[in-house]
Amino acid sequence: MLPTVRTRRTHWIATAWMTWALMSALAGDWPSWRGPTRTGRPAANEPVLTQLPSAPRVVWSIAAGPGYASPIVAEGLVFAMEAQEGKEVLRALEAASGAERWKAVVDETFTDSQGPAAPRCTPVASEGRVYAQSCRGKLTCFAAADGKTLWSVDYTKDFAATFVGEKGNSQGAMRHGNNGSPWVESGWLWASAGSTNGAGMVALNPQTGTLRWKGGHEVAGYAAPMVGTLLGVRQVVNFMADAAVGFDAQSGQVLWRHPLKTAFARHVMTPLIVNDRVILGSHQTGLMSLQFTRNGERWLVFEVWNSKEAAPNFSCPIVVGDRIVGLGAQRELVCIGIDDGKVRWTQSGWITSAADKSHAGFIALGGTSALLLSDSGELILFDAGGASCRELGRAQVCGVNWCNPALSNGRLYLRDGLRSAGHWMCLDLTR
Template sequence: MRPFTNPNAQWRPAVLGQRIAVALFSLVLSTAAADWPQYRGPTHDGVCTEKILTQWPANGLRQIWKAPLTDGFSSFAVGQGLAVTMVKRSVEGADREVCVALDAQTGQERWAVPLGIAKYEKGGDTGTPANNGGDGPRSTPSIDGGRVYATTAQLGLYCLDAASGRQIWSRDLVRQNGGQNIGWENAASPLIDGDLLFVMGGGAGQALLGIDKHDGHVVWKGEDDPITHATPVVVTLLGVRQVIFFTQKGLVGVERATGQVLWRYRFPYSVSSAASPVVGGDIVYCSCGYGVGAGAARISRIGNQFTATGLWRLPAKTLNSHWSTPVYKDGCLYGLFGFKKFGTCPFQCVELATGRIVWSKDGFGPGGCVRVGDQVLVLGDAGELVLTQATPRGYTELARTKALTGKCWSTPAISNGHLYIRSTKEGVCLDISPGRVAHR
């Protein structure tokens, strides 16, 4: 008998194996890739879980699209097929803050919704002589469950349909919650965790707010803290899910579902900070410019009792974060530190437990950064994009490219192998996926 030699019978298992391999590979990609649905990412800490390209082409990362944008310091949020940000535009002869949704794949504008007046009493027009101006919205929208949530400089909170931009509900935090805006106007972004949205802006007894994201009603409210520009963070700390706000009294950790105060760390100031708290293990870092400085507290728990114990406090001349929030890895902070050092502020490694500056590299300017595994992606204020190694052993630069024109007081967003960054003039989507061949 002749052996069975049907070519189709031999081919099919091979194809099946290939298809299984492709399916498994796709599954790995789908689980590793993620949306970047709000300011500083899905876990509120500036950390991306995707793999990225670490060896960049000599002519820079491949540009997928570039879109003109007008003034603003808002970052991108990416989800639902959209890249959403805030800009200042002239609408019917008046400057307005506008929530803009771009197609995440093409950069084409899908919708734009005016939300409030664009008025900034003290302004953000400063910068180097060659890179100033561009004042506009500071807050970054959030995307969740087919909706976009945006907070204006005048503390208006809006929920929009992600597909059309249609308003679903809105809340005036000043009028409805007895709030008072602050100098330079609001910069904090709406923070979403589960069914709740967290903001500051109410008056006495309601400075901190937990709001139902579905209909905008207040679920919990509390405290009298003067608000600041820093976006809160949500973490599970010592077994309890909590929201950490940075107010003009200092850090306050509250139970996520009820708003019950769990602990406080006294760090008083009366000026501005737009840098969010950073959590590393049981230590929380905070900082403010304008001569205030930086500090950190260790949070402990015995039973249901939480305690915040100050670890260190440094003057502003030694260490401070103005609005650029650092990222954390293995006991160290990595970020852009310094006050009003436009075009020059250093990228530094700081030991979280002590505040000791491990190393410092000048020449970046106050932009933003995110951590991707063992690397930190840094966007300088003049649009220089730099990939560095997150190591205390010394500054190690892996790649660099000029990515944007205009002023970049914003934070990068990474979603599904794409990098979304913006300036006061334009937004850019770059291919940063590791599977791309780097053509030189």
């Protein structure tokens, strides 16, 4: 029988713990999907990686249940979601050793044809709390220290969202689960409830779970929302099932809506907000840049460019200098200019799986360098700033991987394998 919460009680060596906590704080955490800013970029004070060991040292490796959720790192702990005994489970692991501090049940698992019955949404940590969202649309807040449940909401019960699974022509999250990780910032939590009954997006108080606003009538896609500023207005930008939508971050008012439809609403890419533009796209729409003008309260949206070569499937690109680097439609790396969308270079041969199943997890480093974790478990350091892609280092670090890695204090935290017999791993990239 799986317990709801299990806490590991141990005697701590105070000096060692304080040293690790200080190192983590200095280097910065990776507390959310795609890092602290949701852009694939580590904390500003993360040591710059200039070379990659040919065989990075494995600091620790522990067994993991099935899952697609990526790990996060906050306050000396790694938070990871996996399936155990038919439940979606959140685990808190000591970042230094991999030892389990606690684990808690989030929800029942969900089964479809797309993979194992397991979590698909990356948790998010903030100010001593960690938030976990299940495929079925249950969002729970836990105390990061001991796993105590602090509050929980259910999108179907509390906001009249619909979740049916693979039935008929169901679209987006109602078909394959709520995958888009919520965003927490400055006393606000925004989540894609996906209700067509006036709660496409919701804003909650992260301390109490109470509703601050609900807005829109959009079914959720699979993308995580991005919070940023466009034309001086702080807003939540999300790639929903039928459109890209901008919500006023404080009121929930729908500021603008750009219709985008694809088969079964397979919208996965987290939007990027760059220079008052929104960059987003899918395998069918292409990667596009949206620009905005205002006429009083009315927002006007138009496409600046659209790149079919850089069309993302379910991998999210990164910004490197004045360029965007991601995985294109033909499983090759594609580098395009932010301003014009023109291809600067392509790199083939790094991703070997079929194009419709290809994935790469990207991390933007200092200058024009970046890391890529391929779906076959190769970690590649490269420079994206020239007329062609320049490889700087390569190492085989794990097996099959569709999850983004987390970089903190020179260590890479990742998932090895998606189904049973997988592992959570920590690698030292500094030696």
